[in-house]
Amino acid sequence: MRKEEDNGRLTVITTHVNADFDALASMLAAQKLYPEALVVFPGSQEKNLRNFFIQSMVYLFNMADIKEIDLDKVKRLVLVDTRQPGRIGKLASLLDRSDVEIHIYDHHPDMAGDIKGHYELIETTGATATLLTKVIEEKKIDLSADEATILCLGIYEDTGSFSFPSTTEKDFMAAAALLSKGANLNIVSNLIDREMNPAQVGLLNDMIQAANHYNIHGVDIVVTCVSSEAYVPDFAFLVHKMMRMEDLNAIFAIARMVNKVYVIARSKTSEVDVGTILSPLGGGGHTYAAAATIRGKTLVQIEHLLVGMLYQSVRSRRQAENLMSSPPIMVDSEVACKDANNLLTRYNVNALLVTEDRDGQKKLLGYITRQVIEKALYHKLDDVPVRDYMSTEIESVQPEADLPEIQEKIIESKQRILPVVKGEKILGVITRTDLLNILVGQSPSNELQLPDPARETVHARIRNIVKFLRERLSERFLTMFEKIGETADQLGFKAYVAGGFVRDLFLYRPNEDIDIVIEGDGIAFAKKYAKMCGARIHSYAKFGTAVIIFPDGFKIDVASARMEYYKSPAALPTVEMSSIKLDLFRRDFTINTLAIELNPDRFGTLIDFFNAQKDIKAKAIRVLHNLSFVEDPTRVFRAIRFEQRFGFTIGRLTAGLIENAVRMGFFKQLSGRRVWGELRQILEEENPTAALVRLNDFDLLGVIHPAIVMDEEMIALFNSTRQVTDWFDLLFLEESYMKWAVYFLSSIRSCDRETSRKICKRLELAPRMSVIFGQERFEAERCLYWLERNLPAKNSDLYKKLAGFRTELVLYMMAATKKQVVKRSISRYFTHLRYIQPSLRGQDLVEMGIEPGPIYRRILEAVQDAKLNEELKSKKDEIEFIRRFIS
Numbered sequence: 088m089r090k091e092e093d094n095g096r097l098t099v100i101t102t103h104v105n106a107d108f109d110a111l112a113s114m115l116a117a118q119k120l121y122p123e124a125l126v127v128f129p130g131s132q133e134k135n136l137r138n139f140f141i142q143s144m145v146y147l148f149n150m151a152d153i154k155e156i157d158l159d160k161v162k163r164l165v166l167v168d169t170r171q172p173g174r175i176g177k178l179a180s181l182l183d184r185s186d187v188e189i190h191i192y193d194h195h196p197d198m199a200g201d202i203k204g205h206y207e208l209i210e211t212t213g214a215t216a217t218l219l220t221k222v223i224e225e226k227k228i229d230l231s232a233d234e235a236t237i238l239c240l241g242i243y244e245d246t247g248s249f250s251f252p253s254t255t256e257k258d259f260m261a262a263a264a265l266l267s268k269g270a271n272l273n274i275v276s277n278l279i280d281r282e283m284n285p286a287q288v289g290l291l292n293d294m295i296q297a298a299n300h301y302n303i304h305g306v307d308i309v310v311t312c313v314s315s316e317a318y319v320p321d322f323a324f325l326v327h328k329m330m331r332m333e334d335l336n337a338i339f340a341i342a343r344m345v346n347k348v349y350v351i352a353r354s355k356t357s358e359v360d361v362g363t364i365l366s367p368l369g370g371g372g373h374t375y376a377a378a379a380t381i382r383g384k385t386l387v388q389i390e391h392l393l394v395g396m397l398y399q400s401v402r403s404r405r406q407a408e409n410l411m412s413s414p415p416i417m418v419d420s421e422v423a424c425k426d427a428n429n430l431l432t433r434y435n436v437n438a439l440l441v442t443e444d445r446d447g448q449k450k451l452l453g454y455i456t457r458q459v460i461e462k463a464l465y466h467k468l469d470d471v472p473v474r475d476y477m478s479t480e481i482e483s484v485q486p487e488a489d490l491p492e493i494q495e496k497i498i499e500s501k502q503r504i505l506p507v508v509k510g511e512k513i514l515g516v517i518t519r520t521d522l523l524n525i526l527v528g529q530s531p532s533n534e535l536q537l538p539d540p541a542r543e544t545v546h547a548r549i550r551n552i553v554k555f556l557r558e559r560l561s562e563r564f565l566t567m568f569e570k571i572g573e574t575a576d577q578l579g580f581k582a583y584v585a586g587g588f589v590r591d592l593f594l595y596r597p598n599e600d601i602d603i604v605i606e607g608d609g610i611a612f613a614k615k616y617a618k619m620c621g622a623r624i625h626s627y628a629k630f631g632t633a634v635i636i637f638p639d640g641f642k643i644d645v646a647s648a649r650m651e652y653y654k655s656p657a658a659l660p661t662v663e664m665s666s667i668k669l670d671l672f673r674r675d676f677t678i679n680t681l682a683i684e685l686n687p688d689r690f691g692t693l694i695d696f697f698n699a700q701k702d703i704k705a706k707a708i709r710v711l712h713n714l715s716f717v718e719d720p721t722r723v724f725r726a727i728r729f730e731q732r733f734g735f736t737i738g739r740l741t742a743g744l745i746e747n748a749v750r751m752g753f754f755k756q757l758s759g760r761r762v763w764g765e766l767r768q769i770l771e772e773e774n775p776t777a778a779l780v781r782l783n784d785f786d787l788l789g790v791i792h793p794a795i796v797m798d799e800e801m802i803a804l805f806n807s808t809r810q811v812t813d814w815f816d817l818l819f820l821e822e823s824y825m826k827w828a829v830y831f832l833s834s835i836r837s838c839d840r841e842t843s844r845k846i847c848k849r850l851e852l853a854p855r856m857s858v859i860f861g862q863e864r865f866e867a868e869r870c871l872y873w874l875e876r877n878l879p880a881k882n883s884d885l886y887k888k889l890a891g892f893r894t895e896l897v898l899y900m901m902a903a904t905k906k907q908v909v910k911r912s913i914s915r916y917f918t919h920l921r922y923i924q925p926s927l928r929g930q931d932l933v934e935m936g937i938e939p940g941p942i943y944r945r946i947l948e949a950v951q952d953a954k955l956n957e958e959l960k961s962k963k964d965e966i967e968f969i970r971r972f973i974s
Contacts, residue, residue: 096162098124099151101178103169103371105349105378107323108278109214112241113167115147116219117192119228121165125151129176147234153177163188168215170201171371192218194245195373198366213251213258216241220261232269239270244279245376247327252355253375283325290315291325294340295333301394303401304490305409306358307336307548310394312386314343323378326351334550337361339393343386350379350389358402367396407493408486411507411515413666417442420452420474424463427473431457438504440513441477451513453477454504483508484517497522548700552683553691559592564601567643571603572685574616580607583667583694585682586674593681593703594733601643604670604682609633609647616645649673668696675722676729677702677709706735713740716748720757723748723787724765731778745785754790759851762790766850770827776805779834792846794838801834808833808902815898818918824894828856832864832899840865859895867896874900874909883952885912886920925950926962927969935966937973946972 100117102110106128114126126148153176164181170193172179181187182202191204194212210218216238223230230238242262246254249262266272283291293313301308311329319325319342326340330353337359339352350368352361354375362372368389370379381389418427418439427439437457442449455477463469463476482496483506497505497519505517556565568584575582583604591598605612610626613633617624626633631647648670671680677697684692702709708726710716716723723745730737737745748754754762769778782788783797797805812826835843840861847857870888878885889897901913925947932943949972953959959968 097157097160098163098165099156099161099178100124100126100165100167101129101175102167103171103174104129104176104380105323106168107241107244108237109216109241109245110168112214112216112238113192113219115234115237116216116223117165117167118147118149119223119230119234120219120226121163123149124163124165125149125156127151127153127156127178129153129174129178147231147237161187163190165190165192166202166204167192167219168195169193169371170195170204170209171198171366172200172202173369174371192222194218195362195371198362198371200366210257211253211255213249213254214242214245214261216245217255217258217261220264221257224264230265230268232271235265235268235270236274239265239272240275240278243275248279251375252357253373283328286315286317286319287321287325290319290322290342291329294325294329294342298333301397302548303397304358306356306401307550308359308397308401309333309335309338310341310390310397311338312341312390314386316345318344322349323351326353330355334552334554336550339364339397341386341389341393346382348381348384348386348389350381350393352377359397360400360402364393364396364400368392406486406490407484407488407507407517408514410490410493410521411486411517412521412668413507413515415440415506415513415516417449417513418455418473419443420477421472423470424460424473424476425469427455428457428460428464431460438518439473440504440506440516441473442513443474448511449513450511451481451483451506451508453479453481454502454506456503481506485509486514493517494522548695548698550693551691552693555592556683556691559595568683568685569687569690570619571616572687572690574619575605575607575612576686576688578607578612578615580605580612581667582606582612582685583682584685585667585671586679589681589683589693590678590699590703593700599641603643603645603685604648604667605645606648606667609645613645646670667694671696672711674711675715675719675725677711678707678729678735680711706733707738708735708741709738710741710744713744716744717751717753720748720753721761721765723754723785724762724769724782727778727781727785727787728765728769728772731774731781732772749786754787757790759849763850763852766791766831767827770830774809775827775830776802776809779805792838792842792849794842795834795846801837804833804836804903805830808899811898811902814914815917822894824898828859828895829898829902832860832895833902835860835864836903859893863892863896864899867892867900871900871904871909874912875904875906878906878908878912880912882915882920882955882957885916886923886951886955889913889916890921920955923951923954925954925965927965931966932969935969937969942973 098121100114100121102114118124118126127150158177158181161181164178164187166175166189169175170191172182182189188206189202189204190206191202192208192215194210194215194217196211197209208218208222212218220238220242239262242258242265243249245251246258249258262270290313294311297313298309298311301310322340322342322344326338329335329340330338335353336356337352337354339350339361342349342351350365350370352365352370352372354361357374360374361377362370362374365372365377365379368379368381370377372378384392416430416434416436416439418430418441420441420443422430430439431437438454440454441452443452444450452474455473459476459478460473463471468476480500482500482502484493484496486507486509488496488507493505496502497517503519506513507515507517556568560568571582571584583606584601585604586602588598588601603609609631610628610633613624613626613635616622617635620635620637622635622637624633624635631649633645635643635645648667667682671682674680677699679699680695680697681699682694684690684694697711708730710722710726726737726741726745729735769775769782772778779788780797780802788795788797808830812829815822815824816826835846838846843861843864844857847861852860870892873888874885892900897913897916901910904910904913927947927950929939929943932946933939937943937946946969950959950965950968953968954965959965
């Protein structure tokens with residue numbers, strides 16, 4: 088339907104190419120302000136918009152095809168949702184005519200080359216439809232329910248259903264006004280969350296597979312490039328879908344379709360202004376959403392150009408407080424050079440801040456480097472205090488200092504270490520190595536370049552996973568984590584859930600072993616939280632840890648963030664309070680270094696300093712530094728346990744470090760108690776056989792005793808043990824026993840009595856365990872010897888042989904024997920014979936007139952034997968049997 092204005096003047100309403108719902112809604116709203124105008128698309132529009140018009144809402148628009156417009160007759164051009172001349176197609180030719188009046192309605196920020204209008208309404212809102220809704224309200228122009236729905240659709244799409252950072256209060260108010268006019272949110276929802284066709288599903292999968300992740304100036308950005316021989320509609324919708332599915336901060340999607348290349352960009356962070364970034368490519372948009380259509384360049388050219396622009400355009404979010412290592416390693420000015428050297432070695436750093444105590448506070452005096460101290464020691468100046476040789480000309484920065492200031496201070500002053508201070512308080516340090524990593528960009532972590540946060544700042548990969556947590560966690564855990572965060576916030580602390588619990592969330596494995604890490608006083612936090620929940624605590628002041636025990640018995644572990652150092656190989660660690668980063672660095676493997684922030688303002692933020700997500704995806708077990716097994720050799724047992732539990736692979740470098748630790752004999756320095764603790768955990772795994780084979784591969788079974796070897800015969804015995812224990816678990820779900828003990832009995836079957844005694848002594852087993860493995864096992868072997876030579880036998884004889892043994896030893900016999908008749912007999916014992924008891928009791932014998940005494944035991948044993956041998960069927964039979972027995 089067309090309408091021309093009086094005296095031949097023609098008003099045209101248009102928007103940008105590749106129009107979205109906000110553009111459509113804005114054109115409709117503009118038509119309400121210019122009722123005689125024609126609505127014209129400057130080029131193509133997304134197919135879903137075209138279908139939307141044709142099928143349902145076309146009657147609302149004075150639509151015209153641009154090919155049918157006589158541009159010479161246009162006297163007024165109304166632009167909505169754009170001011171970029173390169174985005175209005177052929178209509179851009181009207182901009183050079185002085186007789187054409189330009190009216191502009193737009194929510195995008197100012198950009199170079201913007202069209203200047205005779206009339207402009209430009210405000211920063213989430214959608215242009217918001218601006219026009221306000222104008223319509225002010226002019227008291229009526230809207231139908233269908234018109235209100237279209238305007239509401241534009242606002243919902245461009246604000247990401249009010250989730251984008253660009254959303255403003257005005258957007259909410261405009262949507263509320265439209266709802267009062269009858270806007271249909273069912274239609275809005277159906278169009279925004281519409282289903283994808285097969286071609287779109289395929290393209291989206293290609294986009295996810297082709298994603299390249301960049302960390303640019305501390306911001307995670309994804310760039311994905313795909314190609315399709317046919318045009319796939321709704322590319323912008325697919326980009327939005329991928330952003331939500333993958334929980335991305337910023338995405339640039341490049342697609343070649345037919346003879347054009349389309350670039351769609353979305354961002355959740357102000358550091359990535361996608362409108363500005365795509366402008367040189369002829370694109371347009373605003374900070375959080377932009378698009379461009381390009382001809383004459385290949386995908387590779389555009390990707391290369393775009394990545395270069397990202398490095399130039401992305402604003403750094405890195406300030407000193409984000410880059411520093413904290414707490415700083417400091418030394419008192421009166422400490423001797425030899426002791427300062429020990430500190431450098433202990434903390435693996437190359438420089439120390441030198442301080443002195445003044446009025447209870449550390450006063451910064453200067454710094455001293457490893458080079459200076461080593462030279463002092465070379466000249467026999469071991470006992471000279473560090474103040475005599477420290478550098479006193481030292482620059483510092485405030486926490487909010489940006490990268491250029493940090494760079495200037497370190498480079499211009501040739502300073503190895505830069506303190507970050509707030510007033511007189513020393514918060515942390517930034518080193519030259521930190522600065523170098525920032526300037527050149529850290530290469531992707533690999534096993535040959537292990538991070539060392541004690542010497543350099545390792546920057547975390549951060550993303551919000553609240554939606555994932557709500558999908559994976561029970562209501563109890565979600566509420567508990569929220570309360571933990573709130574409690575920590577009240578105390579001025581930071582709270583995290585960390586370690587295996589977080590790892591298993593991403594592996595989709597159940598785990599209720601919760602470790603809470605507090606940047607602050609962990610015990611003070613535990614006391615406050617426990618009091619609020621009606622729980623009790625056990626605290627351990629030496630380590631800054633506590634266990635919170637809820638009324639139903641559920642427990643969570645709480646620890647102050649801490650770092651550890653080892654005075655000698657295989658020694659127990661010395662603990663000091665620290666930051667979350669150093670707390671995670673002390674852990675055994677990268678996969679166990681994930682943490683989730685729980686404080687309200689950052690609830691659900693996943694922190695990954697050491698590429699844990701990458702290693703989980705790659706199914707790799709890697710240590711965090713090359714001396715990991717020197718400091719704590721027991722980590723080797725855990726590496727093997729995790730490898731087999733998760734179906735992962737120990738990385739090449741990590742495997743080499745294990746071999747080095749074995750060759751250098753560090754395991755010999757471990758206490759038996761620590762070795763046994765790790766071995767028992769392996770034996771408690773669902774299938775410990777593979778783990779013990781791996782221990783054997785690394786020559787680690789010799790740590791227990793050289794006589795223990797996982798040869799083919801031992802592997803067969805372990806496989807039999809698993810079959811037997813699985814059978815028992817299936818039939819007797821409620822019966823508890825020490826499954827690990829059955830496996831350990833199997834592992835030492837070839838050991839004689841003296842060797843068994845030595846093994847128990849080496850592992851420092853408790854006396855009760857030593858009796859089982861060193862004494863009762865040999866009694867079980869004698870029993871098994873009898874069974875293998877005397878079965879089949881009477882049930883009563885079988886019962887008497889087995890009844891005196893604990894469950895673990897009977898299962899051990901069942902696993903050890905190769906004779907099916909023995910296995911069947913033991914099975915009959917477990918399922919039937921062990922439950923058979925006389926119906927009569929001592930009181931029944933009294934009533935029968937039998938004088939109490941030792942005879943009672945003989946009578947009842949005889950009755951039980953007869954019942955076991957199926958000679959007695961009822962209580963009456965038992966009474967008659969007893970009368971015959973005593974006659």
